[in-house]
Amino acid sequence: MQFVHIADNHLGYRQYNLDEREKDIYRAFKECIDKIIEIKPDFVVHSGDLFEHPEPSVNALYTAIEGFKKLMEHNIPIYIIHGNHDKPRRDFKKSPFTILKKVLGDRFKTFFRKKCHIFEKEGREVFIGGNDFTSRSNVSTLHETYKMIEVDSKNYKDRILLFHQSLYSYSNLPTYEIQLDDLPQGFKYYAGGHIHQRILRNVGDGILAYSGSTEIYTYDEYEDYEKNGKGFYLVDISREDCDVDRIDIKCRDFVVEKGITDEESFKRFLEKLKSKNEPVVICSVLRDLSERLERALKSKKTLYNRITYLDGISEEEILDIAHMDIEEVFREFLKSRNYDVNFVYGIYDEVIRGRDLYKYLEDYFRCF
Numbered sequence: 208m209q210f211v212h213i214a215d216n217h218l219g220y221r222q223y224n225l226d227e228r229e230k231d232i233y234r235a236f237k238e239c240i241d242k243i244i245e246i247k248p249d250f251v252v253h254s255g256d257l258f259e260h261p262e263p264s265v266n267a268l269y270t271a272i273e274g275f276k277k278l279m280e281h282n283i284p285i286y287i288i289h290g291n292h293d294k295p296r297r298d299f300k301k302s303p304f305t306i307l308k309k310v311l312g313d314r315f316k317t318f319f320r321k322k323c324h325i326f327e328k329e330g331r332e333v334f335i336g337g338n339d340f341t342s343r344s345n346v347s348t349l350h351e352t353y354k355m356i357e358v359d360s361k362n363y364k365d366r367i368l369l370f371h372q373s374l375y376s377y378s379n380l381p382t383y384e385i386q387l388d389d390l391p392q393g394f395k396y397y398a399g400g401h402i403h404q405r406i407l408r409n410v411g412d413g414i415l416a417y418s419g420s421t422e423i424y425t426y427d428e429y430e431d432y433e434k435n436g437k438g439f440y441l442v443d444i445s446r447e448d449c450d451v452d453r454i455d456i457k458c459r460d461f462v463v464e465k466g467i468t469d470e471e472s473f474k475r476f477l478e479k480l481k482s483k484n485e486p487v488v489i490c491s492v493l494r495d496l497s498e499r500l501e502r503a504l505k506s507k508k509t510l511y512n513r514i515t516y517l518d519g520i521s522e523e524e525i526l527d528i529a530h531m532d533i534e535e536v537f538r539e540f541l542k543s544r545n546y547d548v549n550f551v552y553g554i555y556d557e558v559i560r561g562r563d564l565y566k567y568l569e570d571y572f573r574c575f
């Protein structure tokens with residue numbers, strides 16, 4: 208029995224506010240769907256952040272429906288939880304998954320109320336437990352749900368858990384909601400979302416897995432993409448220990464070179480630039496080398512350039528104003544100051560909704 212584990216497609220995301228980047232995100236998703244159909248697994252589990260926003264654009268919704276409909280036509284059911292990006296932020300707001308459920312029917316399984324489903328094939332049963340993303344301030348309800356799931360799963364040999372959380376020590380995100388021990392015990396496969404790098408570890412008798420994002424969400428994910436690829440996992444659960452295969456897809460090329468300050472780093476930059484196809488270029492360069500760098504960039508078709516000029520004292524960022532995405536610039540600024548980007552955004556969100564911030568701040572500082 209085989210299943211696919213996928214997560215973090217972020218349909219609708221527009222990096223640098225570019226149409227091309229929005230299309231890249233859709234293309235990556237479609238490539239995953241085509242590959243899944245080729246493989247014909249028994250089912251698919253999705254660990255959240257299918258959409259970039261809880262109220263996705265028409266294009267994003269259309270892409271999701273079209274892709275998942277193909278899976279349905281090939282008789283492949285989907286089990287999906289919400290990530291922090293696609294979970295509605297107010298109780299009365301409908302989830303985008305309600306639309307998908309209307310269109311796709313009963314083989315599109317969510318975990319709104321029911322925290323588990325049983326997949327059955329030829330007399331063999333697989334227990335699939337899952338819970339939507341839960342913030343740190345509500346983590347006690349998550350612990351309760353996990354306890355319940357653990358009890359309900361006891362009689363099943365093959366158990367899978369879907370979660371969309373940052374796990375302590377497994378993530379380079381500065382905050383986390385849970386630790387490994389908090390997850391329900393005895394599962395064969397822990398299918399994670401939220402962390403965008405690929406992670407695959409043996410934990411006890413099971414496997415802890417983050418299948419990662421399916422396109423480059425921030426340029427600092429490119430390094431992991433070059434090393435570990437991006438795409439999804441194919442898991443064979445019929446054996447005593449699961450067998451996991453990495454299935455890779457192609458993402459947008461990036462050239463990231465911070466600190467072009469001498470001939471050696473300049474040469475390295477040129478070599479990278481030459482080998483890539485219409486890349487996004489993110490670099491910082493010493494002023495003395497800037498003319499040569501600009502010449503090199505002119506002779507190559509690139510999608511987007513962000514060049515920071517270094518003159519030893521201050522950094523001046525030159526941006527293509529027409530393509531500037533203020534949110535992205537802000538995120539990068541926060542990162543450069545070592546702030547937790549998600550946290551600051553969470554606060555921002557709360558402020559504009561006029562909420563009391565005290566408990567969030569308290570929560571944040573408690574973890575240091």
Ligand SMILES: [Mn+2]
Pocket residue numbers: 215256290292401402
């Ligand atoms: Mn995500």
